[in-house]
Amino acid sequence: MRRVALIAILLVGLPMAGATQELRLPNKPGSLKFAVIGDTGQPGSGQTGVARQMQAWRARFPFEFALMVGGNLYGSEGPRDYEKKFSIPYKALLDGGVKFYAALGNHDDAGQINYKAFNMGGQKYYSFRPKLGVRFFALDSNYVDDKQLEWLSKELTASGSDWKIAFFHHPLYSSGATHGSADLQRGLIEPVFLKYGVNVAFMGHEHFYERIKPQKGVAYFIIGSSAKLRKGDLRKSALTVYGNDSDYAFMLVEIAGDEMYFQTINDKGATLDTGSIRRAGDVQPGQNVTTQPVVPQAKPSPVQPGPAKPKPAPQTQNPRP
Amino acid sequence: MNASRLLVLAMLTSGCGGSAASDRPPTDATEAALQEGERKTSTDPAVNPDAAAMADFKGRVEGYAELHRQLAKGDAEQQKNSTPTQINDAKDALAAKVKAARAGAKQGDIFTSEVRAVFRRLVAPELKGQDGRDAKAVLKDDAPAPGSVPFKVNAPYPENQPLPSVPANLLLALPSLPAPLEYRIVGQHLLLLDTAADLIVDYMLNVGAT
DSSP: OHHHHHHHHHHHHHHHHHHHTSOOSOOOTTOEEEEEEOSOOOOSHHHHHHHHHHHHHHTTSOOOEEEEOSOOSOSOOSHHHHIIIIITTTHHHHHTTOEEEEOOOTTOOGGGGGBGGGTOTTOSSEEEEEETTEEEEEOOTTOOOHHHHHHHHHHHHHOOOSEEEEEOSSOSSOOBSSSOOOHHHHHHHHHHHHHHTOOEEEEOSSSSEEEEEEETTEEEEEEOOSSOOOTTOBOOOTTEEEEESSSOEEEEEEEETTEEEEEEEETTSOEEEEEEEEOSSOOOOOTTOOSOOOEESSOOOSSSOOOOOEEOOOEEEOOOO | OOHHHHHHHHHHHHSSOOSHHHHSOOOHHHHHHHHHHHHHHOOOTTTOTTHHHHHHHHHHHHHHHHHHHHHSSGGGOOOTTBOHHHHHHHHHHHHHHHHHHTTTOOTTSSSOHHHHHHHHHHHGGGGSHHHHHHHHHHHHHTOOOTTOSOOOTTOBOOTTSOOOOOOHHHHHHSOOOOTTEEEEEETTEEEEEETTTTEEEEEESOTTOO
8 A cells, every 4th residue: 555655756756847947038149148146155965966057957057147146155264165165066167167156145255256166256355257248236234434335326326227227135025934135225225226227136144045026117026045044933924935945946047138037947957947037028017017217218418317217016927937 | 213324315416316315405403413424423613512522533533544455565465366374464464564663653643532422422322222122133143152252452353253343323323433443332342443454443342331
């Protein structure tokens, strides 16, 4: 009887497992493909499992680089720690040419900004443009001072990119019981995001995955479970579209034109979440669409502030896999 | 929202037109708040009764930053695109040089008694109300283990402890610092940290006390 039950479970489970291993991204030629990981600097089965899955999925989805949203090295940061906590677990990816772009978390020493493999260029906050039309902004959310805010404003103003994607450690919105939303940072950073049209933000600090409902036109993701996990920490909240605090996870992301597709995968290779964000188009009423299109489309003169032409908010589609 | 924050936001949103909210001209109350923020940290004695202390503080931190620049050369210079060994070696060399150059440094060399009094006046309002509650939550959230941080000039910040994030409202209420200096708050106490050498440059106790 016990054997019959086991077979029944396998019959039900196998097709599901097969389906969840499916690549749900369009994988278009010429699109920008990248991964996002967070709170990674803790050696262990979670980190190893995620790194293995990233390598395995890269065979099907050849992402070029990975964003790290902070928590890059927990504890001591001697030369051996850089190896144990980063270069060894991600060796296959590094050897395969994947570039990692790091942001600093509250456990990260400032010395990391000079580490070659983190590509920070000696700066605590920086931007890079891997492809025409997409620019990334790494912020230091540990220390949001006027200098950084001025830098961010200038960079966003000067950016001709169509997509503006920020990544940093402290989540501006979160349903976590341990930390929750970083309200004080949000009070300073969010107005700049809205003013200059940031589309998407990836964050960590919370050791879970959460896709936040678009807030004032900006899509937010928390992906702080790539090596550490805080089970049961994700509270029920009106902010959440989808959350998972029981699996180690990473994200695969693809940008093609005005669409950004994402697929969140756990350390066993199963898909947790998937969907897309449309950057342009009319605002349509819907579950995940903000009704406050505050992101300016036109960039008026820096001298003469003028009335902004509102840009539609990004829409998040496919709320659940 | 305090005056300093309003000042920064006004600076950031005045350059370009954008959202409906930021297109609105500042109200009289906002302008008054901006003026108050400027006054609080100004080094101009005509607008700030604490100008002398602020100017003195500015001179002291700039003096430290210049010393740091002079010492951060040769084997103590951090280079972009380094290996972990190079990063650690340069940091250790720099820390050794700073400690040697400031062997006689003591608490209060930068946070003088006058500066401490002004800082307490600047910080106290930020620990009240909703922002104050949020700030306290941040400090508690990222706090290093009790007793793990030595309150000692020239002591290294313990590398296995989290660096507490500085609540944004406090950061904007205080005078800005030249690199590589940063403020950190541990418990009730304010650290002045050299982030490149990982050294405590100065500290003041009970910064939130009025």
